[in-house]
Amino acid sequence: MQSLGEKAWGLVLRNGLLPIGDLVFGQRMMRRLRFLEQAPWWDFERLAAERNRALQHLVQVAYAEVPLYRELMDKACVRPDEIQTPDDLQRLPVVTKELLRENYPARTTRKTGRRVFEARTSGSTGTNFRVAHDNYTAGWYRASFLSALGWAGWRFGERHVQTGMAYARSFQKKLKDWLLSCHYVPANKLDDASLDQTREAMEDRRINHLRGYPSSLYYLARRAREKGWNRPLASLVTWGGNLYPHYRRTMEDVFKVRVHDTYGCAEGIQISAQCGCGDTYHVHALDTVLELLDQDGRPVSPGEPGHVVLTRLHPGPMPLIRYRVGDIARAGTAARCACGRGFPTMAGIQGRDTDVVVTPSGKRLIVHFFTGILEHFSEVGSFQVVQQRPEAMLLRIKPTPTYSKTVERTLIGRLRELGADDLAIEVETVTELALTPGGKRRFTISQLAQRPDR
Ligand SMILES: [Zn+2]
Structure with a gap:
């Protein structure tokens, strides 16, 4: 060929x-x-x-x-x-x-x-x-x-x-x-x-x-x-x-x-x-x-x-x-x-673990979307994205000492600008992120009904 x-x-x-x-x-x-x-x-x-x-x-x-x-x-x-x-x-x-x-x-x-x-x-x-x-x-x-x-x-x-x-x-x-x-x-x-x-x-x-x-x-x-x-x-x-x-x-x-x-x-x-x-x-x-x-x-x-x-x-x-x-x-x-x-x-x-977050307009945000943005924020120690409802996502952040509300606003702005514009983004700062039974952290967890065609 x-x-x-x-x-x-x-x-x-x-x-x-x-x-x-x-x-x-x-x-x-x-x-x-x-x-x-x-x-x-x-x-x-x-x-x-x-x-x-x-x-x-x-x-x-x-x-x-x-x-x-x-x-x-x-x-x-x-x-x-x-x-x-x-x-x-x-x-x-x-x-x-x-x-x-x-x-x-x-x-x-x-x-x-x-x-x-x-x-x-x-x-x-x-x-x-x-x-x-x-x-x-x-x-x-x-x-x-x-x-x-x-x-x-x-x-x-x-x-x-x-x-x-x-x-x-x-x-x-x-x-x-x-x-x-x-x-x-x-x-x-x-x-x-x-x-x-x-x-x-x-x-x-x-x-x-x-x-x-x-x-x-x-x-x-x-x-x-x-x-x-x-x-x-x-x-x-x-x-x-x-x-x-x-x-x-x-x-x-x-x-x-x-x-x-x-x-x-x-x-x-x-x-x-x-x-x-x-x-x-x-x-x-x-x-x-x-x-x-x-x-x-x-x-x-x-x-x-x-x-x-x-x-x-x-x-x-x-x-x-x-x-x-x-x-x-x-x-x-x-x-x-x-x-x-x-x-x-x-x-x-x-x-x-790479569950996909789907926005109301049908955009599919894969794990690399989030890692590609968040790795540029040294204020974020580690993170996890959870989609519990079709119109919203929860971003859990384990912050470093330099984390602030200003950083949070910049981060949300960046996520919106690059693809998550029609999702409500909630941020929760946590002291520890839960691991799976295999000791693995999942970046993105979609809790919407599992559809094999997503
Ligand atoms: Zn072989």
Whole structure:
């Protein structure tokens, strides 16, 4: 389905422009991508050796240069050279967001000689949190993400629609969109007129690839079906939200293509991605060690849900070792997947709660609508949105000491301006937000009658 023009442009990107971009930005994305296109096919022993080498280096660096990890390892009476394999990690304590936040930045970061930038995120738990990155770290996760797009069938040069949270793209992002033939659509534009515009752009430009949040692509699929869409697409990749079974069914039915879900976290780690064999996710094993642990910190059995604990194998400016993300995922089996990739597997993600808030005029506000606005308010420690009635929503806020009524008014104004204009917004400040029985905080809870077609 790739046109000649797309093929040629893909070659220019892969072999010319993107490697030059890497030089300019001081990252090694394309080199890493080439490596990641080979590595999943290695035998288990070679993969394990490569992973262990990276793990040992990470632990050495963290012990030597990051005070928090040195202290934790000293307390646990573990020397860095005693951590040789992922099994050895169980000797170290699990690190929480709270611990990293309290010690940031002096005791959690190290100098890499590169310019550092901060990812501010409300993460997947609704709690504001900062992680330091540099371009080298970013090159790694970008490469992993590109490799997962390759698993789904996308090649450089191929035109695609991408949905994302930003309302307006920066100049650099626009340039990137143009280079990569990306038709960008804000994920919160889910009214019928906007969905029709996107569908028409797909027709006009013969776009065969879709990627973005499950909810936005699901609504696009539904609208496309209403309008009689009958062209099969070549790839559909989702991330950043719960891929409900009815979302997947609808998208696969309308666009006649397998949905490949990917799982990453805003802390700058691509964790896993689907290969297309059943529901299997492959862990990006040379980026991260994934542990799934029960309440007592023991690894769960295959198929069982466990708390996601990550060790990013690239140290970067802020090493993450046994970092508890706040998600829950189900463990895979040790058998090699039918696709032939040797990366370990994960059976599914169950901890991303993304109920949709629907406004009286029919606008659908997905979790990213709220996180995209609230993460810019440092006065908000964490939050939760509850829709109890069709015309109103309740915003529960756990404030930080700088929170005030003025902040509250600004925040409500921002929510109204960007989409929640026809909802009554009540704010309640609380000292603690309730967790689900699985220990997970839900961002958005719709208490309206459950309709599977919402
Ligand atoms: Zn597979």
